[in-house]
Amino acid sequence: MSEARLRRVNKEIADCQNDKASGILIALVDDSPFHLVGTFPGPENSPYEGGNFDVDIVVPDGYPFQPIKMKFITKVYHPNVSSQSGAICLDILKDQWTPILTLKSTLMSLRSLLCSPEPNDPQDAEVAKHYLSDRADFERTARYWTEIYANGSESARPPNADDDAAALARRKKGVKEDPALVAGLKLEHVEQFVNMGFERNAVIDVLKRLNYRGANVRNVTDDRVVNELLGI
Amino acid sequence: MSDMSDENFYDDIEDTMDEDSAYGYDDEREESGFGGNTDSDEEEEAILDDYGDVDDAFGTNDIGKERLKNWQVEFKSHSVESIVQAQKKEIDHVASMFMIKDTDAAILLRHFGWNKERLIERYMDSPEKVNLEAGVHEDPSRPRLQKLANFTCEICYLSSEDSPGGKMETLALACGHRYCKDCYQHYMEQKIQEEGESRRVQCMKEKCNLVIDEKTVGMVVKPRIFERYKTLLNRTYVDDSSTMRWCPAPNCELAVECHVSVKKLDKVVPSVRCDCGHPFCFGCGNAAHAPAVCPIVKLWLKKCEDDSETANWISANTKECPKCNSTIEKNGGCNHMTCRKCKHEWCWICSGPWSEHGNSWYNCNRFDEKSGSDARDTQAKSRASLERYLHYFNRFANHEQSARLDRDLYGRTEKKMEEMQLTSELTWIEVQFLKKAVDTLTECRMTLKWTYCMAYYLAKDNMTELFEDNQRDLEKAVEDLSEQLEKPIERDSIPDLRQRVTDLTVYVQKRREIMLSDTATGFEEGRWRWNVTF
Structure with a gap:
């Protein structure tokens, strides 16, 4: 059983390395072939285009009869991916798994998930709400995330490297992330309330919570925002 | 293939109404049979309104002659053999009616939760559609187990050359997706042993939902696992039925049949006694708890167990399916839960139906400030x-x-x-x-x-x-x-x-x-x- 698992994983890794066309890379984290990092380019004509996305892959003991465990290392702004932990909501990683699926085909499914989000089956509720209320605005934020988090050559970076290292790498490249933009908010909206004398981070928190984005802005009155900021 | 005229076909269906009871009670009333899960409310009313009328509801000799008191309900114990027989009878009946293999009839019945009437209705309408949904595919021309040369299994990447004699044992279902027998064995054993799956073990090909029938499972897995598989299948028969429940006593293999519907549980306490001697409540499976009704017993037991570590663990790590109340442990990151038993889809956070999520009024992420101040008031009250x-x-x-x-x-x-x-x-x-x-x-x-x-x-x-x-x-x-x-x-x-x-x-x-x-x-x-x- 474990012999079959090793043979299969090794062959899958070799297949991926021989196939340059798909753009999918698989690298070992340490000596074990059962803990890997997969990397794929963001799909074209999507807000993720131009980014490189790293995925943490753990091959369970029962592989290929049990599903592979995958989560995003690169931060992704997507309704079916947790913006905090990178956890992925995808049926084939759960009950729809079948042994015929491979590391490569699963990574390709992840890639097509980026093209076609399922906002009615969300992993990250806030992001899904953003997606449904204003698609263009959502895409703007997703593109911003792609730029600041997925644009570097972070591929095959060990998944445990802490966020400080990633931030440091970004600073070196001269990209500075703005928490307002990361949260999908417009700078002018944030400044409007900061000018009233509120602290910037508090403004961002409240606007994020009220989904003060895109078309939804007109559903949230200024009074409501101020009341929230005052804790009323 | 079918030499049955239409007329005969309909006759047969009428017959089913008479033979409805798989356990062969001498029912005067057609609907109170054992197989019908969706018995009408009318019938339940009838039973509830008059407990004493034993002969009318259940048949003849099964229950003692004494009249039931107004706090008693009718029930009967069944052994595993009689459950197996009841299933077989239903399967044979459907197989002969539709002129199909009994293994396929079994898959169809299981897909419909043993609701034979609904299966017949849907199958008459469109057999192809029903077959597709249930995962039945009829193509007797393809051999299933085959020893092949020049074959490479897509799952383990072994090929015929690796096998003794240059031939590999392979298996394909009627859909023709062929893999090596060893992989199929691992796969089925994983599904049966680890995931407790039985009625929906499917072809390994992605998106192919063909269900592996009982005989094929028997040919491939170890006898011990096959036994487990059959036990699980039998269990689904009782689990799917709203009028049956397994006796909760340790080592007791009997099931008890009782026709008190879930809707009545806030008014009726269905205390039953299994033939093994164990008295329990048919409604909730707890020890008999008359005169308290199930919902308050549930509240009470939960309250009483609050201090125990087990209860803490369960409440920290599990929730009950909002539809069928099965206890569910969350084993993945995603909050989209699908109950393995009743297939209900719900949200782990708010326990609401999943269909309501992702809409604009999604709000299970928000902490309600108001309920915070309410909580403080309640704290004072809770001391009293x-x-x-x-x-x-x-x-x-x-x-x-x-x-x-x-x-x-x-x-x-x-x-x-x-x-x-x-x-x-x-x-x-x-x-x-x-x-x-x-x-x-x-x-x-x-x-x-x-x-x-x-x-x-x-x-x-x-x-x-x-x-x-x-x-x-x-x-x-x-x-x-x-x-x-x-x-x-x-x-x-x-x-x-x-x-x-x-x-x-x-x-x-x-x-x-x-x-x-x-x-x-x-x-x-x-x-x-x-x-x-x-």
Whole structure:
């Protein structure tokens, strides 16, 4: 059983390395072939285009009869991916798994998930709400995330490297992330309330919570925002 | 293939109505059969309105002739063999009606949760569609197990050259997706052993939902696992049925049939006794808990278990499916839960149906500030309510403990009986009054115990006072009897004691009946008001 698992994983890794066309890379984290990092380019004509996305892959003991465990290392702004932990909501990683699926085909499914989000089956509720209320605005934020988090050559970076290292790498490249933009908010909206004398981070928190984005802005009155900021 | 004329075909369907009961009761009424899960409300009403009419609802000789009291329900135990036979009968019937293989008929029936009427209706409409949905695919031309040369399995990447003799054992279902037998074996064993799956073990090809039939599973997996598979399949038969429940006693393999619908559980306490002797509640599977109804028992037990570590673990790590109440442990990151038993899709965070999520009014992420201040108010109230709770809990627990002590008492009673036979002229039959007294005592303590659970949740009004009066009378009678039983036995006082104990036993039994019958009437009349909503 474990012999079959090793043979299969090794062959899958070799297949991926021989196939340059798909753009999918698989690298070992340490000596074990059962803990890997997969990397794929963001799909074209999507807000993720131009980014490189790293995925943490753990091959369970029962592989290929049990599903592979995958989560995003690169931060992704997507309704079916947790913006905090990178956890992925995808049926084939759960009950729809079948042994015929491979590391490569699963990574390709992840890639097509980026093209076609399922906002009615969300992993990250806030992001899904953003997606449904204003698609263009959502895409703007997703593109911003792609730029600041997925644009570097972070591929095959060990998944445990802490966020400080990633931030440091970004600073070196001269990209500075703005928490307002990361949260999908417009700078002018944030400044409007900061000018009233509120602290910037508090403004961002409240606007994020009220989904003060895109078309939804007109559903949230200024009074409501101020009341929230005052804790009323 | 089919030489059946249309006329015959319809005749057959009419037959099914008569043969509806797979267990072969002599039903006068067509609908009360065993196979029909969706029996109409009308029928349930009929049973509830008149418990006494045994012959009408269940057939003839199965249940004793005595009339049921208004707090009793009808039930019957079934062995595994009779469950297997019942399934086989249903499968054979469907197989011969549709002229299909019995393995396929089994898959169809399981897909429809053994609701034969609905299967027939849908199948008549469009057999292809039903086959596709259930995962049945008819193509007898393809051989299933084959030894092949020049074959490479897409799953383990082994090929025929690696096998002895240059030929590899392979398996394909009717869909033609062929893989090596070893991989299929691993796959099925993983599904059966680790995931507890049985009726929906499917072809390994992605998006191919063809179900692997029982015979094929038997050809591939180890005999031990096949046994497990068959047990799981049998279990789904009872699990899918709303009128059957497995006896919860350890090592008991019987199932009990009872026709009290879930909707009635806030008014009826379906106490049943399995043929193995275990008394339990058909509604919730707990130990028999009359006169309290299932929803309040559930509230009460949850409350009482709050302190235990197990309860803490369960509440921290599991939730109940909002639809079928199965306990579910979250084993992945995603909050989209799909109940393995009833397939209900819901949100782990708010327990609401998943279909409501992702819409603009999604709000299960938001902490409600208002409920925060409410919580602080309740904290003050909860101190007062804690004392009230302890009042009821102490009495509840006391009766449970006393019932345990009764069992010790029973040991002593047996000794007393022997003594009495030796020291007096009484015969064995004449000393039976003590055993009878202890049995009655235990039964009454169990009833009393649950009256405290019920009283805790009753809103205070005149009706509650009546309830408490009944409770007091029963409790007093129980304590009087208990006292008599602990008295030392002396030769001269035996006839006297016998008289007193027998009188008290009859009295205490009467008081229990009054208690149970009054609460049952109260439920029927909607007399009880609760201080909680459920």
